[in-house]
Amino acid sequence: MSLKYAVIGSGALGGFYGGKLAHSGKDVHFLFHSDYEFVLNNGLKVDSVNGDFHLTGINAYQSTVDMPKADVVLVCLKTTNNHLLKSLLSPILHSGTVIVLIQNGLGVEQDVASVFPQQPIVGGLAFICSNKIGDGHIAHLDYGKLNLGVFQGDIDPVVEQIKNDFTEAGVPAEVASNLMQARWQKLVWNIPYNGMTVVLNTTTDRLMSEASTRQLSYDLMLEVINGARACGVEVKESFADKMMELTDSMTPYAPSMKLDFDFKRPMEIEYIYSRPVKAAMEAGYAMKKVAMLESQLRFIQAGLSEI
Amino acid sequence: MSLKYAVIGSGALGGFYGGKLAHSGKDVHFLFHSDYEFVLNNGLKVDSVNGDFHLTGINAYQSTVDMPKADVVLVCLKTTNNHLLKSLLSPILHSGTVIVLIQNGLGVEQDVASVFPQQPIVGGLAFICSNKIGDGHIAHLDYGKLNLGVFQGDIDPVVEQIKNDFTEAGVPAEVASNLMQARWQKLVWNIPYNGMTVVLNTTTDRLMSEASTRQLSYDLMLEVINGARACGVEVKESFADKMMELTDSMTPYAPSMKLDFDFKRPMEIEYIYSRPVKAAMEAGYAMKKVAMLESQLRFIQAGLSEI
Numbered sequence: 001m002s003l004k005y006a007v008i009g010s011g012a013l014g015g016f017y018g019g020k021l022a023h024s025g026k027d028v029h030f031l032f033h034s035d036y037e038f039v040l041n042n043g044l045k046v047d048s049v050n051g052d053f054h055l056t057g058i059n060a061y062q063s064t065v066d067m068p069k070a071d072v073v074l075v076c077l078k079t080t081n082n083h084l085l086k087s088l089l090s091p092i093l094h095s096g097t098v099i100v101l102i103q104n105g106l107g108v109e110q111d112v113a114s115v116f117p118q119q120p121i122v123g124g125l126a127f128i129c130s131n132k133i134g135d136g137h138i139a140h141l142d143y144g145k146l147n148l149g150v151f152q153g154d155i156d157p158v159v160e161q162i163k164n165d166f167t168e169a170g171v172p173a174e175v176a177s178n179l180m181q182a183r184w185q186k187l188v189w190n191i192p193y194n195g196m197t198v199v200l201n202t203t204t205d206r207l208m209s210e211a212s213t214r215q216l217s218y219d220l221m222l223e224v225i226n227g228a229r230a231c232g233v234e235v236k237e238s239f240a241d242k243m244m245e246l247t248d249s250m251t252p253y254a255p256s257m258k259l260d261f262d263f264k265r266p267m268e269i270e271y272i273y274s275r276p277v278k279a280a281m282e283a284g285y286a287m288k289k290v291a292m293l294e295s296q297l298r299f300i301q302a303g304l305s306e307i
Numbered sequence: 308m309s310l311k312y313a314v315i316g317s318g319a320l321g322g323f324y325g326g327k328l329a330h331s332g333k334d335v336h337f338l339f340h341s342d343y344e345f346v347l348n349n350g351l352k353v354d355s356v357n358g359d360f361h362l363t364g365i366n367a368y369q370s371t372v373d374m375p376k377a378d379v380v381l382v383c384l385k386t387t388n389n390h391l392l393k394s395l396l397s398p399i400l401h402s403g404t405v406i407v408l409i410q411n412g413l414g415v416e417q418d419v420a421s422v423f424p425q426q427p428i429v430g431g432l433a434f435i436c437s438n439k440i441g442d443g444h445i446a447h448l449d450y451g452k453l454n455l456g457v458f459q460g461d462i463d464p465v466v467e468q469i470k471n472d473f474t475e476a477g478v479p480a481e482v483a484s485n486l487m488q489a490r491w492q493k494l495v496w497n498i499p500y501n502g503m504t505v506v507l508n509t510t511t512d513r514l515m516s517e518a519s520t521r522q523l524s525y526d527l528m529l530e531v532i533n534g535a536r537a538c539g540v541e542v543k544e545s546f547a548d549k550m551m552e553l554t555d556s557m558t559p560y561a562p563s564m565k566l567d568f569d570f571k572r573p574m575e576i577e578y579i580y581s582r583p584v585k586a587a588m589e590a591g592y593a594m595k596k597v598a599m600l601e602s603q604l605r606f607i608q609a610g611l612s613e614i
Contacts (some may be wrong), residue, residue, distance in 0.1 A: 051603060199506060201612045212605035219599075287593040292526075296507060298519035305508045 001061045002027060005162060006070035006092050009033075012130045013102055014076030015138040017171060022055055024169035029059040029067050031088075034177055035135035036062045047133075048140035050170060069094045072162055074124070075101045079108055080266040085289070086115045093119060096291040100124045100148065104163035104190060104256070105271025106183055106279060109151035120153025122162075123179045125186050130258070139257065145172045149179025158196045184228035184235055189243045190272055194257035195293040196269065198300060208244075216289070218244060223287040227280030261300070310468060311332060313377035313399050316340075319437045320362055320465055321383030322445040323379040324453065324478060331476035336366040336374050338395075342442035343369045354440075355447035357477065373400045379469055380432070384406045386415055387573040393422045399425060405432045405465055406457065411497060411563070412578025413490055413586060418459035421590025427460030429469075430486045432493050436560070452479040491535035491542055494549045497579055499527035500555070501564035502600040505523045505574065505607060507574070512559040515551075523596070525551060534587030578603045 005028045014030070022028040023046075034037050041174035043056035058217065061067045065177045070092050082103075089099065099116065101108050102124035109123050124207065129142040146166055150159055159175055166173035175183040193204050200207070221240035228235045248255075260267045273294035280287050299305065312335045314325035329335040330353075339346050350363035354526055365451070368374045377399050382392065386547065389410075396406065406423065408415050409431035417429050436449040457466055466482055473480035484488040500511050503520065514520045528547035535542045566573045580601035587594050 180387055199607055202606075206611045207606070210606050210609050212602035213611075215601060215603040289599045290524060292596045292599050295519035295523040295532075299507055299514070299517050301466055302517050304513045306519075 003071040003158075003165060003232055004068065005029065005165075006064075006067055006073045007031065008073060008075050008088060009077035009081075010039075011132045012138060013126055013128070014074060015044060015132060016046060016048070016128065016130045016140050016144075017074060017076065017102065017166070018046055018127070019053070019055055019138065019169050020169040021165060022058055023053050024165075026165055026169065028106070029061060029070065031061050031064055031067065032064075032136075035063075036060060037297040038135035041136075042136055043138045044049040044138070045128050046138045046140060047189070049142060050140070057068075058137065060080070064088050064091045068093050070097055072098045072100060075099060075103065077103070078260070078265070079105055079268045079271040082108065082111060082271075085112060095103055096120065096158075098122055098153070098155055098162070100162070102146070104186070105275060106187065107275035108271055110177070113152050119120055120155040120158070121151045122155070123149045123151050123183065125149075125176075125182050127186075129253075145174070147174050147176050147182050149182055150177035151179055157234050165217075166175070167285045180231070180232070181228075181233050181235065184231070184233045184276075185239060186226065186227075187272070188221050188239055188245070190234065191224050191256070191276070191290055191293070193247065194255045194268075194272060196220075197258040197259050197295065198261045202256075203254055204247050206251060207244055208247055214244075217247070220289050220293070222292050224276070227276055227283075227287045227290070229287055230256045230280050230283035230285035232283070257297075267297060267301055269294060269301060274298060310378040310472060312336065312467075312472075313315065313371075313374055313380045314338065315371070315380060315382050315395060315406040316388075317342075317346075317385035318383065318439045319445060320433055320435070321381060322351060322439060322443075323355070323434070323435065323437045323447050323451075324353075324381060324383065324409065324447065324473070325403070325476050326351055326360070326362055327476040328472060329365055330360050331472075331526075332485045333472055333476065336368060336377065336600070338371055339372065339443075343367060343386075345442035350360070350445055351443045351445070353445045353447060356449060357451070358435070358604055362404045371395050374399050375431035377404055378463075379405045379407060380417075382406060382410065383428050384410070385567070386412055388412050389415065389418060393420060396423070403427065403465075405460070405462055405469070405580060407469070408427075409453070410578070411575055412582060412612060413494065416486070419460050420459050427462040429462070429466055430456045430458050430490065432483075432489055434493075436536050436565070439496065452481070454481050454483050454489050456483035456489050458486055475511075485540070487538070488535075488540050488542065491538070491540045491583075492546060494535075494579070494583055495522070495528050495531045495542065495546055497552070497562070498583070498597055500526040500554065500560075501562045502604050503527075504562055504565040505568045506600065506603045509559055510559040510565075511554050511557060515554055521551075524554070527596050530597050531583065534583055534592055534594045534597070535591075537590035537592035538588050539590070547605040564604075574604060574608055576601060576608060580604060596609055 098120045125147040127145040130140040163173045404600040434452040437447040
């Protein structure tokens with residue numbers, strides 16, 4: 001049986017992952033927002049380091065009310081839009097529809113599960129560098145691996161099929177045995193670099209070039225690792241060293257939160273900072289520096305910086 | 308016996324405190340830097356909330372080599388210039404000259420004592436809002452109290468005389484029984500607001516208006532209080548509440564480090580942040596959030612912010 005996919009949020013992530021699936025012949029239905037008309041007339045263009053492609057005649061929609069019920073919903077919205085998910089997803093769910101949350105941070109699955117308590121839910125972690133560079137136009141610059149992990153539901157065979165669909169589409173995909181571990185591990189990188197590039201208005205390479213912020217990045221990583229451990233999730237300290245090496249090897253990089261800040265979009269403070277801080281605190285560990293970064297970001301988000 | 312004063316650094320602090328002493332008839336000799344010629348021709352003008360005054364024919368010098376030996380040297384330089392003190396002060400010291408360091412932070416007395424181990428040394432804390440607004444022109448906007456504390460030397464009577472000279476000159480002055488306590492107490496305010504207004508490019512009132520940074524300011528204060536205690540200096544927790552109230556009652560304020568940052572002058576990171584962090588750490592207490600602020604400031608000082 002082949003799976004029917006719905007892609008909610010066809011931007012940098014949804015445009016790429018959904019586009020790859022559609023390009024490989026899967027049955028994919030895209031929800032577009034501002035560039036619906038453009039895509040209808042011009043299709044979806046993906047400039048990828050692994051080969052460009054251009055999809056025309058795709059299944060594009062302006063509202064989920066008009067979409068068919070899907071077997072798999074790929075939620076590729078920023079978490080700042082998650083309050084919309086109840087009304088957005090309800091029309092396209094059947095009892096077995098798997099909701100895949102390709103989103104950053106901690107706690108997204110829990111929150112969506114409280115809205116859809118009966119629905120199978122999968123967490124998705126995207127290790128990718130991609131941007132939406134224009135209407136119906138995605139640039140895929142580097143990486144691309146998708147890590148999937150079951151949060152709710154007895155759905156291992158379906159998740160295996162989703163993984164295989166991605167693999168066939170040329171997207172390296174894995175099923176994580178421990179979703180929470182995968183989420184915390186991703187936070188080890190996301191927490192220092194997303195917030196610090198915003199607060200200090202800079203890029204990853206500059207943070208790494210100055211001794212004080214290099215050390216602070218590492219300290220923040222260790223706090224996240226200790227936070228994970230407090231929550232019963234094992235992450236090795238050496239993982240921080242691996243992330244330092246990875247960052248050193250990257251080209252100067254503005255993480256997604258820095259782009260959100262630069263383009264005056266809301267930042268994903270809640271799921272990337274507040275939830276991990278709260279989870280660790282409830283487990284008895286204060287991530288003090290992470291909490292400080294959270295406070296600084298909330299101040300900036302409130303528009304109070306710059307006189 | 309009347310005291311002969313030398314004022315080293317005749318800016319916002321030295322211009323005001325030295326100016327007040329001279330205005331009341333004390334024997335004061337001022338070292339000027341960039342505005343020496345101007346002051347020689349036009350005198351020193353102080354616009355003060357307590358009454359404006361204009362000093363002409365003052366004892367102005369361009370080099371301490373030309374100055375008479377003083378009984379009291381008021382060091383009113385930014386601590387970022389303290390590496391100059393050995394050569395600046397040596398020509399004007401006799402064996403009993405009291406060096407008064409009217410400076411911010413922790414460790415200035417220790418460092419100067421290592422350069423002048425035989426000299427009486429006094430720490431001075433200025434609770435004042437004043438600015439240099441032009442050549443030979445000081446604006447005194449609010450407050451003004453001077454808190455003096457002996458660091459080195461058996462000089463209680465002289466310090467009492469200095470206090471009286473200031474009092475006669477209309478400057479509220481006190482002798483602190485515990486200099487280190489006075490320094491740590493001042494840090495309880497200085498550490499959160501100096502650094503945070505720089506890192507978040509804002510003013511005190513805005514930091515206080517947003518819940519996240521209001522709490523963070525308070526948390527930073529408590530860390531400083533715990534740092535003080537680790538160093539054997541008692542500061543009550545209620546002192547943090549007092550500082551919160553004080554800040555709430557202030558007009559929107561840019562602390563001295565924010566002005567240094569705005570005017571691209573070096574910031575006093577070493578004595579306001581690094582030394583307290585180090586002192587507390589050596590005493591077994593990690594001021595984690597203060598250390599994080601220090602790291603962020605060092606990054607900014609290195610000129611790495613803003614792409």
